[in-house]
Amino acid sequence: MALDFKNYIFEAKNTHMTHVEDMVIDGGVAGTRAAINALRDLRNMLAGSTNDTKQVTVKWDGAPAVFAGIDPNDDEFFVAKKGIFNKNPKVYKSHSEIDADTSGDLSDKLKVAYTELKKVVKSGVYQGDIMFIKKDLKTEKIDGLKYITFHPNTIVYAVPTDQAKDIKKSKIGVVWHTKYTGSTFDTMSASFSVKDSDFKATKSVWQKTANLPDISGLATLNKKETDEITKHISMAGKLFQKIKASTLKDVSTNTDINLFINTFRNAKVREQSEITNTTKHTQDLINWIHKRYDKEIKKLKSDKGKARKNAAKIAALDWFNASNKKNLKLMFDMQNELVSAKSKLLTHLDTMDSINTFVKTKNGFKVTGAEGYVAIDHLTNGAVKIVDRMEFSHNNFSKNIIKGWDK
Incomplete structure (x- = not known):
């Protein structure tokens, strides 16, 4: 099945691409299906399947x-x-x-x-x-x-x-x-x-x-590696079947809910905090939204403004009923399976790169992977990022990492 990226990821200009696991948040049912298929196609390519409509490119960390x-x-x-x-x-x-x-x-x-x-x-x-x-x-x-x-x-x-x-x-x-x-x-x-x-x-x-070397028909993943990746992709598929389509639709189309989930997830990445307990993560998200609104209400001067913001808070928190909380937890579980599959694919992709990559620290050079990869489907001209977000975030925000423009 072709990767159905085009309607919500790749626009007329190459200005924004979505992380593969975030297609679940931003693309609803179609995005989730596309995320699973993207990782499956990448696994198949690295396991030796030939498919001229699929391509992987390297994200080079150039500037400008x-x-x-x-x-x-x-x-x-x-x-x-x-x-x-x-x-x-x-x-x-x-x-x-x-x-x-x-x-x-x-x-x-x-x-x-x-x-x-x-x-x-x-x-x-x-x-x-x-x-x-x-x-x-x-x-x-x-x-x-x-x-x-x-x-x-x-x-x-x-x-x-x-x-x-x-x-x-x-x-x-x-x-x-x-x-x-x-x-x-x-x-x-x-x-x-x-x-x-x-x-x-x-x-x-x-x-x-930016193209990776052509590996058409060459198996670069061994059976054990392929089986491990397949296990995570299959589990993601099973979880997908349990999640209500209405919850996925709301997450992708309700502007406030989508923003809150993305912002909270990005904050966890920046903190280098893995989401291991998805029940706790769901409740932490709700608590964070509560505090965020309270902080915004406190800043407002007029009673009218406070009342409006409080009504928005109630509407946002009302969305997190028992059904949506249950399905959100399943969605986060599914994202974790996608991230696990992605991580194993990234480990393998980094061995295929033809140039040495390091970060410069205050104590010398440290080996790092490529900035990431882009999985492309030429049938839809769609593209999605395959990136180790934890490593990328650490390298970007750590005070111990020296940037190219630092003198």
């Missing part, structure tokens, strides 16, 4: 995002930031235009991008991440080995010195992941069908597509 290509309005080459999709698209067609709108490191990178990327983009519009310009490259010794490193954001990418000749010769590094087609910027649609052959080669640009 860059758009480059031919302006459909005048056929001129441009580079841009995300403002390309504003009502009045902001694109740069000269160094002077970049200087007028940006400064510092961003300006430096966009000017190199403008000069160099016009040598490689043949036609159309592409989105990628800038990984480095010449001045960002460093030689580092990590665990006794010499590497050429670049550190655009949180993750440090390291290539053994003897394998880094192309990187050392280049003036910019970029990873391409999205292609846009359309006669105007505001009508463009995005696709992940980006191939190496879309670009010309030149020594001054080190470029990659």
Whole structure:
């Protein structure tokens, strides 16, 4: 069955993707089915099944995002930031235009991008991440080995010195992941069908597509690993059958309930707190909503405003009746099974990555996985994030992790 992502995850522009387990919260019954199928398809791919409609790409931790290509309005080459999709698209067609709108490191990178990327983009519009310009490259010794490193954001990418000749010769590094087609910027649609052959080669640009190596027909998961992943996916499916469709629908369509569940879950991720007791988690969520409203009511000055906010509080808490609480607990149990399957798939995907990844701490370098992966269905042009949220959150928010922009 095709992954039914398109209606609620992937919009015309590649600006937002949902974590696979959050498709349950944001997509209702269809989203839950799609989440289970996404993990099942990924398991099948890694177990050796051939399916040309499925693809996995690596999320590279680059910065800034860059758009480059031919302006459909005048056929001129441009580079841009995300403002390309504003009502009045902001694109740069000269160094002077970049200087007028940006400064510092961003300006430096966009000017190199403008000069160099016009040598490689043949036609159309592409989105990628800038990984480095010449001045960002460093030689580092990590665990006794010499590497050429670049550190655009949180993750440090390291290539053994003897394998880094192309990187050392280049003036910019970029990873391409999205292609846009359309006669105007505001009508463009995005696709992940980006191939190496879309670009010309030149020594001054080190470029990659985000695609994982093609493993069609090759079994990279052994039977034990496949069985463990299958166990979690099957349990998620059994729990799915027990959950009332009306609860899943409410969670995805009731704006307040959806916001509360997502916000509370994200807070737990940021605290590095695993959700092991789902009955307690459900009650903790209700208590948190109660306190949140009380805090908001306390800030209000007028009696009318307080009464309105109190009515909203009562309506929100009334939703958590015995039936919805029971089904919410089952939903959280199902999410845990999806996360367990995802974690085992991530462990395997990280062994397939072709570049060393570290985080830089105050005590030296520490091995980390890729930022994550994107599971793509070419039938629907849908995409969903497969990310270790705990590790990603820790790396992003820990004061012990040194970022690429920290001097």
